[in-house]
Amino acid sequence: MAKPKKTPRPKAETPKGFRDYFGAEVTQRAEMLRKIAAVYHRYGFDALESSGVETVEALGKFLPDVDRPNEGVFAWQEDAEADKPGDWLALRYDLTAPLARVYAQHQNDLPKPYRRYAMGPVWRNEKPGPGRFRQFYQCDADTVGAPSVAADAEICAMLADCLEEVGIPRGDYVIRVNNRKVLNGVLEVAGLADDDKDRERGIVLRAIDKLDRLGVEGVQALLGEGRKDESGDFTNGAGLSIAQIDKVLSFVTAKEQAAEDLAAALEIERQSNPGFDGRLSAMKGSFGSVGPMDSYKPEEYQTVFLLTFLKKLVAGSKAGEEGVDELGQIYLALFDQGYGPDRIIIDPSVVRGLGYYTGPVYEAELTFDIQDEKGRTRNFGSVAGGGRYDDLVKRFTGHEVPATGVSIGVDRLLAALQAKGRMTSSEAGPVVVTVMDRDRMADYQKMVADLRRAGIRAEVYLGNPKNFGNQLKYADKRGSPVAVIEGGDEKERGVVQIKDLILGAQIAESATLEEWKDRPSQFEVPRDDLVAKVREILRQHGLPDGSSEA
């Protein structure tokens, strides 16, 4: 008889592109999400939790990132029922598509506007890369059914509050605000708005988005004849006229040009006014909707000049002018509430990839430097972004519903806090009560119960107690601050030994005997003083000593 074939053992592996998170990685993320949720809640947003699974039909066949239109979702078909084929289901790829579905499904029961926050994992069926996983967290807040840019302004302010709440101090971040309508206005005045200019428009948008990498000259080449890159490959250009190129480049360099205009205006005023105090009294061609120049403080001039420059640039395009006016309203609302240009700035270079944005867009960038994986110093970069999308609900209902919202990249923000040393990457382990005599397990469990009742994190060693060294190795691996020992002798005398493992490690590592001889790291105390002594040691090391929980 043939031997039965053994089934091979399964591989113990996460699927490619997925990973496990341990200990502090989990609790720190939870703590950060709790803080962000508290800010969202204070701003009046209500929690929503939809499931990870949606119908492919409801999600739509598009992914938010236009740069990777072919990247997909994880999808599968349900079993057929009777003669009806099964629905196609998929894991959600963001929290915005489910929101549109929820709003359309429950619109009769929801308050209007509907303001909700949501947090949880999303999944992307993409090729995984270094630091890029196929499941990750998002943490969103959106207002659905509010056409006013007051809703956009509020979300920018809330984003600033969130960043400060989790530990990014003012000065270490900036929130950049732009408006898609301004870009559309530029395309319109450059004669690129018509349907038959699709190809040119595509090249222009991609070129603008690459400004960081290509510089103004590279963009200029792409707008005109085309561009040869370092490897010699040639990219076809949009073939625009000089006048058209000028319009687009003016937009791309608006910030710099507005800054020059401002410097010139200040210089003129300085020369013509001997008592010049740094305040502009008037400005020719001032940006209408933000009022006369002398109502602004000097730190606002840059924004006012930028808006004025943009307004002139898009003059004649209704969408463009409306876009600049909206930026002005957002800027004013935020400045009034104390969110000045030290935190939130208008920046026409913000494009954001998502095709569905229709109005204001915003992006939070961390401005401090870090070392990247190749050891190069660079800006930490974007950790959150969002904008106005007025068409998403329409897919379901046929009616346009104005909406705006933000998504915080949870894992990137967490990495930023770790990079800045605002979060330690480990947490204190439990007090470990060792087992000297396995027949007296009940005694050790009693000690642990006493410690826990006092709010102190503690456990009895539950592995094989035979090798005492293994018990101390275990305490070390857990990062335990304290070990408790009670042998037969101690039991008889009614005492326990308490080892300060943190101090012990310090002594072993760095000190001369002389220096430490007066600071023992092991103490014998009466059994009844166990909790008090452990608490004292924890407090000395600045660890939670349970007193707030007991």
Add this chain to the structure above:
Amino acid sequence: MAKPKKTPRPKAETPKGFRDYFGAEVTQRAEMLRKIAAVYHRYGFDALESSGVETVEALGKFLPDVDRPNEGVFAWQEDAEADKPGDWLALRYDLTAPLARVYAQHQNDLPKPYRRYAMGPVWRNEKPGPGRFRQFYQCDADTVGAPSVAADAEICAMLADCLEEVGIPRGDYVIRVNNRKVLNGVLEVAGLADDDKDRERGIVLRAIDKLDRLGVEGVQALLGEGRKDESGDFTNGAGLSIAQIDKVLSFVTAKEQAAEDLAAALEIERQSNPGFDGRLSAMKGSFGSVGPMDSYKPEEYQTVFLLTFLKKLVAGSKAGEEGVDELGQIYLALFDQGYGPDRIIIDPSVVRGLGYYTGPVYEAELTFDIQDEKGRTRNFGSVAGGGRYDDLVKRFTGHEVPATGVSIGVDRLLAALQAKGRMTSSEAGPVVVTVMDRDRMADYQKMVADLRRAGIRAEVYLGNPKNFGNQLKYADKRGSPVAVIEGGDEKERGVVQIKDLILGAQIAESATLEEWKDRPSQFEVPRDDLVAKVREILRQHGLPDGSSEA
């Protein structure tokens, strides 16, 4: 030319068996999970978060519930790469299978024993039913690599602490503990342990599990010839001998028989000892491993008699005797730590469906009555359960790794708290600042910013402000406690109107004019007193007034 066919609008629907959770449903669950995590953490367990997606190979092709072996997982095949077919991936169906994979994958880096807790959604591809969803939360804690029943005892104590921490008071729950080895011992002494008794064993186990529904007589019929149910259908019996049936029924009714033994022993002692104080001094055939009878308190007698009865029942089966001894050790350890039979009891009727349990099993039951969906009064029933499973890691490594753990049914526990009125089903909405004059949006946003800075949940109305009635309807729908109003007249006089909406609703609903005329529900206060007055009203209604957050 033919008109282009319009794509039909997608349906705005959750997939069958999935649902959305709103507001308080989300925040209350989060709060409950936070409390449970704090207890797990205090007991020395570390957080672990694995992804929702695993390879089908790692999950195994079995589901934990033996009653529904054909129910499945949500699974799909990855795209093929080069000439390699894609892996099959699936959503996790519980948190234990991923733990086994994690332990096997990271065993060289993990402390041993490895103690972890995990919480999150799991998915089952089952036919949905009322109150039964295809995505739900679990919240587990497990100790891997600890052979001692001290680990099991600890988890039972922790489960009791968790229930009390989230708001189930002592007396409203009981944790029942059993041991699979005892059942195996009974099967052995009944001559049903051999491989060729597979069919009989299956019938016996299913019959025991149905004791609640069938009663002792029904079980007896299934053990013998078989049983005709109410509809006339006949179920074949196991065809056991009278002696075999007697063994199994003794096990099934062990609690009742032990109680009778105890009553008889007390009666004998009462008759033979005129000064009887309710304490037994000795007992013939006392259960060895728990020591002499006079070392126990009267409230322990029931457990000691039960263990003694079981020990006699399984005498001759090594597994059975070991099982009873382990139950004795668990019982003693827990009693010593203060977890007496008012919280944790030994109960041989606990079977638990999961096929993979190998030793102690435990289950938390809520003992208070609720009305079910048909209006019948019934016990709330089980909210958590677990046990020892020594074989799960072996699938991967070939080595047996002892493990024990518990899983809390988060949604059932939440439903229990709501049924007991320990959680309200709604939460207070934000203070709503209404918009009387849309050109003064900045003023209203400033008010909201002031309130938020004081830690008070607040928002400005962001819908179309034209119809003021809609603004108050919105505040009502949000459950807002307070509305703030500032028209042109108030602005001029430097005041705001503050409406106490809770008091207003009470007046409108129930009171006579007389009764309330001295308690106005609308107040005019100086703009500068806005925050103080709102805080005062919130405090009067027992709502969070921001003072702890500001």
